[in-house]
Amino acid sequence: MNPDELEAFRAEVAQWLAEHCPAILREPRADPGALAAAEQGWHRQRAARGWLAPTWPVEYGGAGLDPEQARVLAQELRRAGARPPPISAGLSLLGPVLLARGNEAQKRRHLPGIARDEMRWCQGYSEPGSGSDLASLSTRAVLDGEYYVVDGQKIWTSHADQADWMFCLVRTDPDAPKHEGISFLLIDMKTAGISVAPIRLISGPSAFCQTFFDGVRVPRENLVGQPGDGWAIARELLQHERRALGSIGRGDLGRARTLPELARQQLGAQDGPIADPVLRDQVAQCELDSLALRLTMARAADEAAAGQGGEHVASMLKLWGSELTNRRHELMMTLLGADGLGWEGPGFDATDLRTTRQWLRAKGNSIEGGTNEIQRNLIAKRFLELPQ
């Protein structure tokens, strides 16, 4: 696309956003109920244009944009101040893997629903005995005619209680070396023999669930790739997950649009520098690091589109992004003081409660998608080539 065409596309996007993006999505203290309703409608409108999966082919529910157009769209969305959609297991994790690894029937069946973010997916990787050492997983799938029969247990399955489908790692060959005996199955959560038990956390009711499989019959056609391909597919998917997790530092600030704005509000300075020199320094550093991360992510996305950049890039983005997110939340809590301590019950403030929940939830960022210690190990081994 030549520069004139790209600018015409930018103008088209800006006009569409001005007409369709609800003002409430840009308000710092929006009412959570009204915000959720507006977000749903906004999500649907973007989905109808294929703009939730902008680079996917049109026949699979995307908009068929090239990487330059996709970048323009992302820039204009940011300029419009629209809150980004939450990371979704279907859109952010499974979709890109199915595009690359699924057969035609699987793509046609699943991708359009994922591109509209209508089908809810959950990730069945972790087990009670298999987290960091994921390849030791023991949920087994035994072929019986045209079905795999699945038995075992998953844990920490986010949103399993609301999911329509699960992408799941299962052991299909117990005699093969542990990484080679794993397969990648798509499982309809309504299938008989699946039961889900939600888990409650310090931050309140959580998305976490335990998922149990008792003789669950899964059609053989739901296997992605070949038997034994599961580990390679799982790693590919984790790269998408880690890149997505790298961007979580964008989370909303509740009472303000930016960290400096929040600092000024809380510390009583409307204009001019933040009075406390230590906090001023911390806010400035956090802002600079966020900007640097955003630019690095844009560069990494370009490299990935050009087939460059290894697995370690996803690990680096996840590690840095999740640490920055936690730093940002800690700073936010320092600035908010007692206002950051929301509670449930009479007289509660929905914005404060959301802020407190986000702060607590952010603590999990260093664990999900593979812990930060494991990311450091991967970077050390695969990129820096340090000795064991």
Ligand SMILES: Cc1cc2nc3c(=O)[nH]c(=O)nc-3n(C[C@H](O)[C@H](O)[C@H](O)COP(=O)(O)OP(=O)(O)OC[C@H]3O[C@@H](n4cnc5c(N)ncnc54)[C@H](O)[C@@H]3O)c2cc1C
């Ligand atoms: C918010 C959140 C959402 C999640 N969602 C999902 C989901 O949807 N689906 C899913 O399948 N799982 C999910 N998980 C689970 C997550 O993937 C695991 O918790 C994670 O992989 C770590 O495994 P574990 O909890 O068993 O910890 P363990 O593997 O037992 O690790 C315990 C500690 O030991 C450290 N450690 C372990 N091995 C090493 C090593 N070799 N070198 C150095 N340190 C090591 C770890 O870093 C960690 O600090 C989620 C977790 C969180 C927090």
